[in-house]
Amino acid sequence: MSTEKINLLNLTRDGMVEFFKELDEKPFRAIQVLKWIHQFGVEDFDEMTNISKACRAKLQELAEIKGPEIVSVQESADGTIKWALHIPGGQAIETVFIPDGKRGTLCVSSQVGCALECSFCSTGYQGFNRNLSTAEIIGQVWLAARHLNGLHKSDDRAITNVVMMGMGEPLANYEPVVNAMQLMMEDNAYGLSKRRVTLSTSGMVPQLKRLIDDIDVALAISLHAPNDDLRDVLVPINKKYPIAELMPAIHHYLERSNAARKVTIEYVMLKGVNDTLEHAKQLHHLLKNTPCKINLIPFNPFPQSNYQTSSQQDIHKFGEYLIKRGFVVVVRRTRGDDIDAACGQLAGKINDKTKRQVRREYDKREFYKEIVVNDLTNS
Numbered sequence: 426m427s428t429e430k431i432n433l434l435n436l437t438r439d440g441m442v443e444f445f446k447e448l449d450e451k452p453f454r455a456i457q458v459l460k461w462i463h464q465f466g467v468e469d470f471d472e473m474t475n476i477s478k479a480c481r482a483k484l485q486e487l488a489e490i491k492g493p494e495i496v497s498v499q500e501s502a503d504g505t506i507k508w509a510l511h512i513p514g515g516q517a518i519e520t521v522f523i524p525d526g527k528r529g530t531l532c533v534s535s536q537v538g539c540a541l542e543c544s545f546c547s548t549g550y551q552g553f554n555r556n557l558s559t560a561e562i563i564g565q566v567w568l569a570a571r572h573l574n575g576l577h578k579s580d581d582r583a584i585t586n587v588v589m590m591g592m593g594e595p596l597a598n599y600e601p602v603v604n605a606m607q608l609m610m611e612d613n614a615y616g617l618s619k620r621r622v623t624l625s626t627s628g629m630v631p632q633l634k635r636l637i638d639d640i641d642v643a644l645a646i647s648l649h650a651p652n653d654d655l656r657d658v659l660v661p662i663n664k665k666y667p668i669a670e671l672m673p674a675i676h677h678y679l680e681r682s683n684a685a686r687k688v689t690i691e692y693v694m695l696k697g698v699n700d701t702l703e704h705a706k707q708l709h710h711l712l713k714n715t716p717c718k719i720n721l722i723p724f725n726p727f728p729q730s731n732y733q734t735s736s737q738q739d740i741h742k743f744g745e746y747l748i749k750r751g752f753v754v755v756v757r758r759t760r761g762d763d764i765d766a767a768c769g770q771l772a773g774k775i776n777d778k779t780k781r782q783v784r785r786e787y788d789k790r791e792f793y794k795e796i797v798v799n800d801l802t803n804s
Contacts, residue, residue, distance in 0.1 A: 538551050628662060
């Protein structure tokens with residue numbers, strides 16, 4: 426009877442030490458293997474030359490190093506790289522690398538699709554299938570690092586920052602995401618500082634309250650609206666965790682965090698929806714006592730969306746109003762839109778368990794049917 430092998434990408438440092446203890450090996454062997462996997466990108470135990478042959482034989486029998494498989498790689502004219510990665514179940518997720526001088530940011534997915542249904546996001550439109558494992562999350566970093574080291578030898582292509590801002594809501598997949606972020610910051614793995622690992626959430630308040638007890642990373646909040654009525658439409662989880670509950674949770678995290686001295690407020694700019702001067706005034710009132718940086722994100726269209734991007738003039742007026750009131754405001758430069766790698770555009774191959782696309786098509790048909798009936802009645 427064959428025993429399923431343990432994927433070592435699933436193990437944090439503590440998990441690796443425990444695994445090697447079960448093999449009757451010293452803890453330092455765990456650290457050696459951790460370095461081979463994450464710092465050198467090795468997947469063949471025979472290449473781990475400072476590990477004894479007897480230990481390597483045990484590893485060959487009981488363990489494996491298995492990340493997602495690369496389906497395709499696209500490189501944008503601006504240098505952005507998008508990987509489509511195959512995962513078990515005949516599905517695919519997407520991971521994006523954004524170079525900017527000596528800074529290189531990797532945007533990592535945490536779920537196959539997303540269950541939150543934010544109305545301006547292509548991933549949310551695709552539906553949801555399942556959470557990713559720790560191996561599938563950190564495996565994106567592992568694969569990207571190996572790929573980049575093969576393509577580009579200069580330091581400016583290195584991964585210096587990771588954002589949990591790809592497909593999915595990270596706090597809806599709590600433990601695997603925390604484990605993966607621990608590996609990102611582990612000195613014997615990727616060695617990123619806590620300020621260079623960012624978790625972006627739409628506002629799952631109970632998990633956000635718990636997060637600071639488990640890990641200290643930079644924090645970004647997908648706010649996108651300054652009031653509950655509008656946010657209920659744009660970010661429907663707001664109906665469960667409204668702004669009045671979200672803001673105290675943010676303050677609690679900031680008070681205890683060494684990494685998140687400020688929270689990044691993400692605000693997608695939607696023409697005629699949330700981009701007026703009145704919205705800017707409401708946002709000022711909401712955030713005036715919150716240490717934050719406001720990131721204004723021009724909307725990136727996708728085929729199924731009815732939203733439009735705010736004009737540059739309106740984005741400028743919105744930002745200027747907030748800057749004059751003391752806020753740090755950054756207008757995000759759109760990157761990778763020619764390969765659908767920009768914010769809100771990620772959409773892998775998803776076997777949707779929610780039947781969201783079917784439901785939306787039905788709702789659309791019913792909507793048009795009602796229009797036809799009303800036209801006939803009024804004619």
